[in-house]
Amino acid sequence: MWARGLHRRFGAVAAVQGIDLAVRRGEIFGLVGPDGAGKTTIMRMLAGVLRPDAGEIRLEGVDVVADPERAKPLLSYMPQRFGLYEDLTVAENIYFYATLFAVPAPVRRARSAELLAAAGLLAFRRRLAGQLSGGMKQKLGLVCALIHTPLVLLLDEPTTGVDPVSRRDFWGILYGLRERGVTILLSTAYMDEAERCSRLALLHAGAIRHCDTPARLKAAMPGALLAVVTPDARAAHAALAGAPGLLGLLLMGDRVHVRVDDAARRAPELRALLAGQGIGAADIAPVEPAIEDVFVALLGPGSPP
Amino acid sequence: MNLRRLFAIAFKETLQVWRDPRSLSIALLMPLMQMVLLGYGVSLDIRRVPLCIYDQERSQTSRELVERFVASGWFIAVHHLADARAVRDAMDRGTCAGAVTIPVDFSRELASTGAAGVQTVFDATDANTTAIAIGYAQGVIALAAADFAARWAAAHGTRPPAAGRVDLQPRVWFNETLDSRNFIIPGVVAVILGLVGAQLTSLTVAREWERGTMEQLISTPVTALEVMTGKLIPYFAIGAFNSAFCLCVSVFWFQVPFRGGLGTLVLTTFLFTLVVMGIGYLVSVRIRSQLGASQVALILTMLPTSLLSGYTFPIDQMPAPIQAVTLLVHARYYVTILRAVFLKGSTVLDLAVPILALVLYAAAIVWIAARAFRKRLD
Numbered sequence: 258m259w260a261r262g263l264h265r266r267f268g269a270v271a272a273v274q275g276i277d278l279a280v281r282r283g284e285i286f287g288l289v290g291p292d293g294a295g296k297t298t299i300m301r302m303l304a305g306v307l308r309p310d311a312g313e314i315r316l317e318g319v320d321v322v323a324d325p326e327r328a329k330p331l332l333s334y335m336p337q338r339f340g341l342y343e344d345l346t347v348a349e350n351i352y353f354y355a356t357l358f359a360v361p362a363p364v365r366r367a368r369s370a371e372l373l374a375a376a377g378l379l380a381f382r383r384r385l386a387g388q389l390s391g392g393m394k395q396k397l398g399l400v401c402a403l404i405h406t407p408l409v410l411l412l413d414e415p416t417t418g419v420d421p422v423s424r425r426d427f428w429g430i431l432y433g434l435r436e437r438g439v440t441i442l443l444s445t446a447y448m449d450e451a452e453r454c455s456r457l458a459l460l461h462a463g464a465i466r467h468c469d470t471p472a473r474l475k476a477a478m479p480g481a482l483l484a485v486v487t488p489d490a491r492a493a494h495a496a497l498a499g500a501p502g503l504l505g506l507l508l509m510g511d512r513v514h515v516r517v518d519d520a521a522r523r524a525p526e527l528r529a530l531l532a533g534q535g536i537g538a539a540d541i542a543p544v545e546p547a548i549e550d551v552f553v554a555l556l557g558p559g560s561p562p
Numbered sequence: 563m564n565l566r567r568l569f570a571i572a573f574k575e576t577l578q579v580w581r582d583p584r585s586l587s588i589a590l591l592m593p594l595m596q597m598v599l600l601g602y603g604v605s606l607d608i609r610r611v612p613l614c615i616y617d618q619e620r621s622q623t624s625r626e627l628v629e630r631f632v633a634s635g636w637f638i639a640v641h642h643l644a645d646a647r648a649v650r651d652a653m654d655r656g657t658c659a660g661a662v663t664i665p666v667d668f669s670r671e672l673a674s675t676g677a678a679g680v681q682t683v684f685d686a687t688d689a690n691t692t693a694i695a696i697g698y699a700q701g702v703i704a705l706a707a708a709d710f711a712a713r714w715a716a717a718h719g720t721r722p723p724a725a726g727r728v729d730l731q732p733r734v735w736f737n738e739t740l741d742s743r744n745f746i747i748p749g750v751v752a753v754i755l756g757l758v759g760a761q762l763t764s765l766t767v768a769r770e771w772e773r774g775t776m777e778q779l780i781s782t783p784v785t786a787l788e789v790m791t792g793k794l795i796p797y798f799a800i801g802a803f804n805s806a807f808c809l810c811v812s813v814f815w816f817q818v819p820f821r822g823g824l825g826t827l828v829l830t831t832f833l834f835t836l837v838v839m840g841i842g843y844l845v846s847v848r849i850r851s852q853l854g855a856s857q858v859a860l861i862l863t864m865l866p867t868s869l870l871s872g873y874t875f876p877i878d879q880m881p882a883p884i885q886a887v888t889l890l891v892h893a894r895y896y897v898t899i900l901r902a903v904f905l906k907g908s909t910v911l912d913l914a915v916p917i918l919a920l921v922l923y924a925a926a927i928v929w930i931a932a933r934a935f936r937k938r939l940d
């Protein structure tokens with residue numbers, strides 16, 4: 258699946274401006290970016306439900322812009338907002354989507370049993386979708402998206418609101434699909450999920466700022482990273498603003514990630530600065546960047562183009 | 563058109579309708595209520611109008627006149643009163659809708675001149691009913707006057723000097739006879755089916771937008787035609803039930819004579835339902851909120867069907883430009899057809915013109931509606 262030169266405006270807002278991307282078969286491609294970056298708009302255009310102002314999309318050789326209906330049997334799209342029928346039961350929703358994709362009844366029964374078991378929803382087959390918990394709804398959305406065998410799977414923030422255990426199961430399912438050669442494109446707000454993608458596109462203001470594997474993105478991050486662990490990380494975070502050689506600061510729970518130009522030279526300076534402000538017992542050591550650090554470094558203010 | 567997908571849409575829509583008992587009961591009860599309101603409003607109230615009788619003379623002739631009022635079936639004599647104040651009180655309390663005062667010299671006057679005056683008073687709070695009741699009273703009196711005059715002529719061998727003094731007012735309402743009900747009820751049925759049908763389907767697409775289910779639906783291979791057909795099926799079932807219900811109430815409750823063929827009725831009702839549901843669906847495709855869609859559908863169907871269909875206001879008495887506009891009102895054809903099928907026993911051949919008009923209308927609406935739904939978010 259690839260797209261070239263995608264543009265889309267909503268009135269004065271240029272939601273997507275000049276996106277190029279290519280996703281190979283068997284790849285899990287991640288879209289990450291702040292709210293309003295244009296992730297949903299891209300997904301909608303790829304799914305053939307929103308027409309781009311300009312640009313070209315090909316999905317398994319089908320021209321999605323010119324002939325979206327030919328692309329639809331090949332793909333599954335799970336919108337960001339829950340899109341199933343709340344007044345239908347779990348089983349009825351599955352039946353509905355299976356039939357729209359012309360899944361034969363025996364296949365439907367086998368697959369739905371398998372997927373519901375994997376999602377932990379077997380016991381809730383007869384429950385109305387509207388009475389499921391948020392995480393369960395999200396999983397049902399995924400079950401419905403996977404009830405036929407798509408060549409391309411488009412998932413817009415599929416795990417938002419899903420508990421960590423279910424998220425792990427969910428990724429198990431995605432890896433299984435990847436083995437079968439399904440092309441997967443998803444957007445996510447979770448950094449641990451971004452890390453699991455084979456490639457990531459960092460999106461900002463409707464444009465892809467960086468696109469590479471998570472490892473190479475980390476390597477491309479300018480500067481070096483130091484973790485400052487103190488009893489009062491919040492105070493340290495405030496105190497470190499404006500330190501010499503500082504490139505970026507990120508508060509991460511009980512620690513502060515400090516991006517500096519030269520780790521060996523700056524570490525003692527930072528320790529002295531914190532001690533001078535009365536924030537002692539600081540443990541400062543170099544760390545491997547997490548994807549959050551990359552994200553902030555590459556998309557935050559003053560980031561490289 | 564894939565039949566399995568069509569069935570899936572129809573099945574899903576049916577479940578949704580079924581699981582929304584509030585809307586379903588409104589859909590089924592609305593015709594009943596409207597039938598009662600409109601049907602009774604125009605018909606049964608006007609039979610058995612309660613009258614007070616102030617008979618000052620109490621002669622055989624005056625009693626005969628009272629008897630003629632009652633025998634007409636349009637009036638009942640609820641009170642026989644002894645003075646004018648009592649008449650006034652009875653009217654104020656609402657125990658009677660009208661009063662007939664027969665003067666002391668009624669039979670004497672009649673014997674000498676062949677004619678006599680009678681005073682009738684009606685409570686005009688409900689102007690329509692009153693107008694009709696006055697029409698009935700005039701009818702009774704005119705008949706009585708003619709009979710009395712004939713008797714006088716037979717006795718005297720010459721025409722009574724006062725003959726022809728009974729001059730009837732022109733009738734305000736076009737349905738003063740008992741047939742009014744038979745004429746009005748088929749129109750009521752058409753109006754009700756026209757309103758309710760469009761209301762039902764006006765929600766169906768708007769609901770998908772409002773609840774956020776549209777985005778996923780249009781990402782599937784389902785076609786616009788499958789969505790429309792599948793969605794209309796359950797509403798057609800409700801529409802068929804409502805039609806059968808209203809028509810049965812007309813025949814078995816309001817006792818409108820049914821002289822035509824059942825086949826003609828079913829065919830034309832099917833066509834009309836198609837038009838009405840198509841209009842509702844079209845509105846639903848265009849307006850993405852349920853409330854908005856149902857209000858637009860109400861305005862689009864209410865005004866034309868109630869004012870321009872000929873159901874209360876006869877089309878041939880409208881100004882020419884308005885008459886031309888009524889040609890675009892679908893209900894006009896169905897009102898014509900229903901009246902003819904009920905009262906005249908007209909066949910499909912007799913009704914070829916209005917039926918053809920409905921066919922064209924249905925084809926145009928379905929064609930437009932099928933194309934109006936785009937599988938796009940924008």
Ligand SMILES: Nc1ncnc2c1ncn2[C@@H]1O[C@H](COP(=O)(O)OP(=O)(O)OP(=O)(O)O)[C@@H](O)[C@H]1O
Nearest residue numbers: 267270272290291292293294295296297298299337
């Ligand atoms: N239908 C629409 N009408 C008007 N503006 C829109 C519409 N859809 C998106 N936008 C605008 O386009 C921009 C991109 O929105 P989009 O939903 O694609 O972002 P996103 O990356 O998915 O954000 P989030 O993480 O919050 O889901 C935003 O500024 C948004 O306000």
Ligand SMILES: [Mg+2]
Nearest residue numbers: 296297298337
């Ligand atoms: Mg989004």
